Amino acid sequence: MLQIIKNFFINLGNIFKGPRTILYPAERIILPEGTRGLPRLRLNLDTLEIICSGCGTCARVCPEGCIEVKATVNEHERRSLDEISLDLSRCIFCGNCAEYCELKAIEMSYKYQLSEYELGSLKLEELELTKQADYPVEDFWA
Numbered sequence: 001m002l003q004i005i006k007n008f009f010i011n012l013g014n015i016f017k018g019p020r021t022i023l024y025p026a027e028r029i030i031l032p033e034g035t036r037g038l039p040r041l042r043l044n045l046d047t048l049e050i051i052c053s054g055c056g057t058c059a060r061v062c063p064e065g066c067i068e069v070k071a072t073v074n075e076h077e078r079r080s081l082d083e084i085s086l087d088l089s090r091c092i093f094c095g096n097c098a099e100y101c102e103l104k105a106i107e108m109s110y111k112y113q114l115s116e117y118e119l120g121s122l123k124l125e126e127l128e129l130t131k132q133a134d135y136p137v138e139d140f141w142a
């Protein structure tokens with residue numbers, strides 16, 4: 001009985017509150033800190049080269065197998081990245097790739113508007129993965 005009375009007053013209060021939804025895309029929500037959007041590759045800001053060494057850890061820890069890394073190892077056992085791509089159609093935005101990358105070469109951006117007309121457009125190569133997202137992580141909460 002107490003719960004029924006409680007619910008009655010909650011619902012009564014809701015009548016006088018504004019709508020909880022927004023008119024997307026005319027209105028945009030403020031994304032909570034820690035939101036996981038499109039994974040992106042980070043650049044070394046001094047050299048403007050990508051930080052990724054091609055170690056392949058992100059590909060191994062990705063539960064959906066959507067990251068592909070090709071690398072070359074030279075005679076000094078030094079590995080360098082040849083290609084990296086990400087199939088966004090399979091990504092579940094778990095954040096494993098960013099969490100396990102020792103170089104912090106990949107991070108989860110705040111970009112969340114990711115729809116495309118062509119399925120093939122969701123396969124992102126190195127260049128697309130380095131592009132700045134809608135909301136740069138480091139500026140968004142400054």
Ligand code: SF4
Nearest residue numbers: 052053055056058101
């Ligand atoms: S993004 Fe990080 S984990 Fe993935 S291949 Fe590059 S350095 Fe390795």
Ligand code: SF4
Nearest residue numbers: 062091092094095097
């Ligand atoms: S966020 Fe998760 S599913 Fe998406 S690429 Fe990274 S590890 Fe894979």
